[in-house]
Amino acid sequence: DVYVVQSGGGLVQPGGSLRLSCAASGFPFSHYWMNWVRQVPGKGLEWVASISHDGSEKYFVDSVKGRFTISRDNTKDSGYLQMNSLRAEDTAVYYCVRLDWTDVAYWGQGSPVTVSS
């Protein structure tokens, strides 16, 4: 079975930083792109960032460029989203997603992030 288990998240002040992690199992992690998607409660889904299987390619939605970084450690089957200069509008549930164009997408359980003073 495929599992994507997330950790991190919580309450942070505006301008602060937070790191989200996800640990994957049940599939060859180093073969798949990984993504982060967020959802403001009661609203739709927004793709945030993606990283290629070997980390050589990274893409971000315009609203987080220069503030968020995405990384992975294939030796630990883990992915990360480093969020800096956080704003109130970054408040959302963040999902780690195995998303690879031609295969089933698997979602983590979600990590709530609240940016508030």
Place this chain on the structure above:
Amino acid sequence: QAVVTQEPSLTVSPGGTVTLTCDSSTGAVTSGHHPYWFQQKPGQAPRTLIYATSKKHSWTPARFSGSLFGGKAALTLSGAQPEDEAEYHCLLSYSGAWVFGGGTKLTVL
């Protein structure tokens, strides 16, 4: 950045058929957009129903099907069940980036 559009809400009768669509502001949706369809129920993470336009996961009920129709991606539900009431999200690929539609709230009533 592209804008992906879905019907905000639809209603279907139990046992009925309904088609949800996913439109791209950049032109016709093709297989090159690698359309996904996700189902999300309150308090839960989304789960994949359809990937690569029309492929199903083992957990996808047979009553769901994906296709391209009229320049859009489409999700058809044939024989709606009460448990199909949920939010449905489409997702399209644009050269390394992804864009979600706004979601369709499907009511079975």
